[in-house]
Amino acid sequence: MTAKTPAAKTSRTPKVPVPGKATINDIARLxxxxxxxxxxxINDSPLVKPDTRAKVHALMREYGYAPDPQARGLAFRRSFLxxxxxxxxxxxxxxxxxxxxxxxxxxxGYELVVHPCDSKSxxxxxxxxxxxxxxxxxxxxxxxxxxxxxxxxEALRAIDCRYVRIASVAMxxxxxxxxxxxxxxxxxxxxxxxxxxxRRIGLITGPKRYRSSIERxxxxxxxxxKRGIQVPPERxxxxxxxxxxxxxxxxxxxxRPDRPTAIFACNDEMAAGVYKAAQRMGISIPGxxxxxxxxxxxxxxxxxPALSTIRLPVRDVGRQAAGLLLTQDAAPAAxxxxxTPHLVARDSCLPPQAV
Amino acid sequence: MTAKTPAAKTSRTPKVPVPGKATINDIARLxxxxxxxxxxxINDSPLVKPDTRAKVHALMREYGYAPDPQARGLAFRRSFLxxxxxxxxxxxxxxxxxxxxxxxxxxxGYELVVHPCDSKSxxxxxxxxxxxxxxxxxxxxxxxxxxxxxxxxEALRAIDCRYVRIASVAMxxxxxxxxxxxxxxxxxxxxxxxxxxxRRIGLITGPKRYRSSIERxxxxxxxxxKRGIQVPPERxxxxxxxxxxxxxxxxxxxxRPDRPTAIFACNDEMAAGVYKAAQRMGISIPGxxxxxxxxxxxxxxxxxPALSTIRLPVRDVGRQAAGLLLTQDAAPAAxxxxxTPHLVARDSCLPPQAV
DNA sequence: CTGAAAGCGCTTACAG
DNA sequence: CTGAAAGCGCTTACAG
Numbered sequence: 245m246t247a248k249t250p251a252a253k254t255s256r257t258p259k260v261p262v263p264g265k266a267t268i269n270d271i272a273r274l275x276x277x278x279x280x281x282x283x284x285x286i287n288d289s290p291l292v293k294p295d296t297r298a299k300v301h302a303l304m305r306e307y308g309y310a311p312d313p314q315a316r317g318l319a320f321r322r323s324f325l326x327x328x329x330x331x332x333x334x335x336x337x338x339x340x341x342x343x344x345x346x347x348x349x350x351x352x353g354y355e356l357v358v359h360p361c362d363s364k365s366x367x368x369x370x371x372x373x374x375x376x377x378x379x380x381x382x383x384x385x386x387x388x389x390x391x392x393x394x395x396x397x398e399a400l401r402a403i404d405c406r407y408v409r410i411a412s413v414a415m416x417x418x419x420x421x422x423x424x425x426x427x428x429x430x431x432x433x434x435x436x437x438x439x440x441x442x443r444r445i446g447l448i449t450g451p452k453r454y455r456s457s458i459e460r461x462x463x464x465x466x467x468x469x470k471r472g473i474q475v476p477p478e479r480x481x482x483x484x485x486x487x488x489x490x491x492x493x494x495x496x497x498x499x500r501p502d503r504p505t506a507i508f509a510c511n512d513e514m515a516a517g518v519y520k521a522a523q524r525m526g527i528s529i530p531g532x533x534x535x536x537x538x539x540x541x542x543x544x545x546x547x548x549p550a551l552s553t554i555r556l557p558v559r560d561v562g563r564q565a566a567g568l569l570l571t572q573d574a575a576p577a578a579x580x581x582x583x584t585p586h587l588v589a590r591d592s593c594l595p596p597q598a599v
Numbered sequence: 600m601t602a603k604t605p606a607a608k609t610s611r612t613p614k615v616p617v618p619g620k621a622t623i624n625d626i627a628r629l630x631x632x633x634x635x636x637x638x639x640x641i642n643d644s645p646l647v648k649p650d651t652r653a654k655v656h657a658l659m660r661e662y663g664y665a666p667d668p669q670a671r672g673l674a675f676r677r678s679f680l681x682x683x684x685x686x687x688x689x690x691x692x693x694x695x696x697x698x699x700x701x702x703x704x705x706x707x708g709y710e711l712v713v714h715p716c717d718s719k720s721x722x723x724x725x726x727x728x729x730x731x732x733x734x735x736x737x738x739x740x741x742x743x744x745x746x747x748x749x750x751x752x753e754a755l756r757a758i759d760c761r762y763v764r765i766a767s768v769a770m771x772x773x774x775x776x777x778x779x780x781x782x783x784x785x786x787x788x789x790x791x792x793x794x795x796x797x798r799r800i801g802l803i804t805g806p807k808r809y810r811s812s813i814e815r816x817x818x819x820x821x822x823x824x825k826r827g828i829q830v831p832p833e834r835x836x837x838x839x840x841x842x843x844x845x846x847x848x849x850x851x852x853x854x855r856p857d858r859p860t861a862i863f864a865c866n867d868e869m870a871a872g873v874y875k876a877a878q879r880m881g882i883s884i885p886g887x888x889x890x891x892x893x894x895x896x897x898x899x900x901x902x903x904p905a906l907s908t909i910r911l912p913v914r915d916v917g918r919q920a921a922g923l924l925l926t927q928d929a930a931p932a933a934x935x936x937x938x939t940p941h942l943v944a945r946d947s948c949l950p951p952q953a954v
Numbered sequence: 955c956t957g958a959a960a961g962c963g964c965t966t967a968c969a970g
Numbered sequence: 971c972t973g974a975a976a977g978c979g980c981t982t983a984c985a986g
């Protein structure tokens with residue numbers, strides 16, 4: 245204890261913090277500055293002399309120091325957690341969003357907490373509010389269908405909680421929206437089938453309570469109308485985004501005398517249902533029936549023939565949504581952020597047979 | 600300020616905490632006890648007079664008080680977060696585990712933080728260690744394949760981190776394991792096919808680096824052997840748990856002169872590949888070929904004919920794993936916890952044709 | 955059964 | 971550009 249030489253040679257003195265266990269006090273002492281200065285370095289304050297900053301940074305690296313998120317959170321009166329709130333989309337969608345969000349969160353000091361909910365249950369908004377308040381979340385990312393619920397958005401604003409809504413149309417200010425433009429993808433599917441020569445075209449939509457379903461269906465019908473093709477009500481079937489509803493829809497549409505030569509199903513699961521119905525009825529795909537789906541789920545490329553479908557880069561959606569959330573305070577987005585879905589043409593469509 | 604009557608009548612005084620914003624100090628003051636006593640109530644200490652406890656509880660409810668997890672965590676020197684660490688299983692598996700874990704965590708005060716990783720990358724164990732240490736996690740749940748990595752388990756033990764491993768065989772002490780018994784399910788598939796009368800039976804396994812693949816395959820082969828049926832090497836194909844590898848495997852197995860009358864694919868994706876190959880080769884299922892899969896993925900019931908497969912209640916797995924983690928300190932599990940998979944017979948199997 | 959003091963590891967507000 | 975004091979909302983260790 246008499247030596248005045250720089251310690252750390254005798255490695256086990258209580259003065260040398262264990263890697264991964266150092267605190268702001270250790271770094272401050274080692275650097276010969278106050279902890280407030282270390283705090284400034286942590287928070288990238290410009291009010292630190294470059295030399296001091298460099299020295300502190302070096303020490304932080306040397307001891308593998310990372311500030312304790314809980315202590316920081318307590319002082320900041322908020323946590324470094326982002327909530328992912330979702331109702332009941334497909335597993336693939338949830339997981340891809342998670343991967344994307346985590347891409348954006350990597351090395352940011354933020355972590356992702358998952359929070360499923362049931363938007364049909366009484367008081368689900370209260371549940372989310374409690375979650376946000378208790379965890380003092382930095383913000384939440386809202387996936388369809390909860391993202392489409394204005395009451396939830398309103399409740400979050402009321403408690404001053406940052407959020408980003410992922411939805412098929414802009415329904416909030418730019419900083420709080422990530423738009424997926426389902427309508428234009430519906431139109432792309434329509435134009436594709438029209439350009440192949442199809443004129444009698446059927447549509448299987450999702451449930452009306454999903455905005456995506458409306459957008460996809462309307463985009464499809466409107467685009468066909470622009471090219472002079474009408475889709476009469478009897479060629480539209482409202483499905484439930486499920487395989488079974490796809491089967492039922494196709495059976496109904498294909499039983500008609502003026503049977504359609506092409507069907508657009510608003511998701512891949514229902515498109516798979518169309519395959520099954522067609523197989524049962526002895527209608528060959530793509531020879532006698534062209535099919536377009538939506539989602540590009542793993543299923544799509546496994547069907548036989550491989551399904552032409554709409555692909556949305558969901559991981560990008562997650563990444564950008566998280567990016568918006570993190571920059572919401574610093575650089576409030578001025579222009580609406582969007583990720584655009586596109587058609588992936590595979591083997592399920594052909595020009596209609598000349599009958 | 601002169602009134603000595605119980606306040607709260609004039610509702611807006613600074614003495615009355617806003618709902619959802621009360622602190623331990625507010626509750627203590629309102630109850631006329633010290634915050635330490637409130638703390639005892641929060642932590643279910645027996646050292647509180649029933650009357651006092653009741654009064655504090657009432658106040659907590661009235662003001663919607665919930666202790667701040669960050670403050671609590673800081674004082675406890677650990678957080679109330681559970682980490683879910685996974686490499687790359689199917690989306691459906693990940694999501695079901697998440698639902699299950701959250702079932703168990705509900706109202707426990709713990710939250711779930713997701714942490715994907717790449718077990719093939721250099722230093723992935725370090726990444727997980729940093730995650731655990733920085734967040735001061737209460738514990739982590741490990742899903743295959745990372746759950747099978749002894750080096751990771753060792754590293755977690757070294758930093759004194761609670762964990763539960765989900766795997767197909769017991770590879771750790773009871774309190775830290777949730778076993779899924781893939782071997783017995785493989786045997787069940789074997790016995791089913793044998794009892795239908797099949798004798799020439801093919802097997803498409805997963806990659807050898809997955810313990811589940813080995814267990815399923817060996818369980819299948821051993822069970823057949825017990826009933827006097829050999830599966831020669833040329834009737835075993837090592838797939839990659841992917842659709843394409845299922846196609847390739849089936850094409851090879853079905854091209855042989857003594858073509859099998861039944862195939863067991865070690866997951867549903869590969870079983871779907873078998874369907875595709877069979878369709879291409881003009882072999883009808885189940886008439887000329889019986890198929891059994893594994894996982895009971897959504898795919899299974901959408902295939903035509905519906906796939907007979909092994910079903911593991913994955914959500915239960917997640918729930919029980921989380922349960923183990925939460926009770927690890929209090930009641931260290933003495934006996935190995937298991938969730939058992941079972942065959943779901945659908946339409947893809949029939950006795951072999953008498954040719 | 956209950957409480958006053960000190961501390962967890964950070965930050966805010968203030969002062970210089 | 972830097973720091974000493976007080977505080978975020980809890981708990982531990984100690985005392986009674």
